[in-house]
Amino acid sequence: MFHKEGQKIIITTFFLVVAAVLVAQYYIDVEWIRFAVQIAALFLLIAILQFFRNPKRLVSPNFDEILAPVDGKVVVIEEVDEPEYFKERRKQVSIFMSPTNVHVTRYPASGTVTYSKYHPGKYLVAWHPKSSTDNERTTIILHTPKFGEIGYRQIAGAMARRIVNYAEEGEQVTQGEDSGFIKFGSRVDLLLPLDCDITVKLNQKVVGARTCIASVRPLDD
Structure with missing residues (x-):
């Protein structure tokens, strides 16, 4: 689950990454450069997702x-x-x-x-x-x-x-x-x-x- 504060950033990053992957696929002829651009874009998306992760942690309140x-x-x-x-x-x-x-x-x-x-x-x-x-x-x-x-x-x-x-x-x-x-x-x-x-x-x-x-x-x- 992801925190609500990251919703806009995650959506924006997702579409930018998809665009970068597609542009690289169709417009970059050198294979290693195309591959590097696509991997970098996917790495950016993974980094944003992990930053805004929001693990649920159930707590039994302890006043002490x-x-x-x-x-x-x-x-x-x-x-x-x-x-x-x-x-x-x-x-x-x-x-x-x-x-x-x-x-x-x-x-x-x-x-x-x-x-x-x-x-x-x-x-x-x-x-x-x-x-x-x-x-x-x-x-x-x-x-x-x-x-x-x-x-x-x-x-x-x-x-x-x-x-x-x-x-x-x-x-x-x-x-x-x-x-x-x-x-x-x-x-x-x-x-x-x-x-x-x-x-x-x-x-x-x-x-x-x-x-x-x-x-x-x-x-x-």
Whole structure:
């Protein structure tokens, strides 16, 4: 299954590829050149299809866990001063998505959307330290039953040119449901309470709506 955000691009690419294959077949006489053009066109279509894939992932919501909002690799685990909404220290876990990853963003927890804001910005590479504050991005805050308020931030990368965010303030959302999409390379930052337990490590590969990023710290800790 493919994400709805890719529908127009997939259809357009399909017709362009068909046209390229037919033009090459009838107008390019040199066999190896004709074959190379046709293979390149088909490769482009396959690349677009795999980028917009949207695998279904059924989730039994767990209020004690924060799940990965996206597929990718953990590139940052640190405490930061969050200036936009919390205005206090938070644990930040950042997940980098390469163009080959599934780019669907999913709600990391169930709760109520209390804040959702889009910020235009630059297109620094997604792993740049200033990408969290300087790049095009959206900030979403969820009020959850066990963690209180948590945040996540969709950040455009050097290749990304459009962030799609479905979260609306006041909306009740469910862990694992589709919350948006980032086109062509990006990163997502999770902004979590200091008293939660981070359950992933740097450079670990995570799967959206599958991998536990953080859990509630036991009361006796």
